[in-house]
């Protein structure tokens with residue numbers, strides 16, 4: 001009878017990443033090679049194939065691919081820096097990010113596109129989370145247009161990164177319509193423009209356009225989100241915080257925009273899941 005390892009529960013095995021991570025840098029016991037535009041990466045099949053269906057198939061002797069025979073794979077559609085960052089993640093559980101947000105955005109979408117291509121699920125989700133944190137500020141970045149281009153060239157409809165991009169744009173549309181970079185991007189990446197228009201259309205049809213208003217009472221001034229037609233119907237509005245009840249026109253309009261579908265918080269909606 002084979003000896004079964006006892007089930008392990010409890011803390012994360014950070015030591016595993018330290019030990020395995022060292023193997024990438026030391027080059028000990030490597031059994032495969034990744035070539036990318038002249039850069040050579042010596043790797044371990046056990047580490048990369050266990051985390052990527054693409055590499056597992058390429059190096060599987062049963063498939064008869066030449067990679068399985070030579071233990072070398074050549075990657076054309078990706079930059080060496082992207083391969084380096086992905087390997088850092090597969091061995092260490094994290095990649096080194098550049099300091100500037102401009103470069104971080106480029107790195108994040110490049111890694112996401114490569115993870116999509118090479119079926120690296122964990123890498124893809126890590127890149128998605130990174131994109132989520134950058135998204136609210138990305139419109140001000142110089143690399144925003146090329147990042148959008150990369151996303152649309154490498155993903156298909158219903159992609160989560162596309163969803164986050166479109167939803168963040170919808171939420172901030174009031175300020176974005178004056179942003180030259182944003183408008184240039186819309187002209188350059190037609191598919192992005194199309195998805196944005198579709199998102200807006202759905203919001204209009206389901207009457208989800210809204211306005212954020214501020215309570216007129218001096219010691220309250222709390223913000224409240226209401227459907228735009230509530231404000232224009234000239235009825236009175238009650239503050240949910242201080243219960244002050246007064247005419248809609250007395251309330252200060254903070255911003256106009258799109259709100260998430262009923263029952264979803266802004267954060268849930270921006271995570272890219274569910275209806276636009």
Ligand SMILES: [Zn+2]
Pocket residue numbers: 215216217220221222239240241242243244
């Ligand atoms: Zn109030």
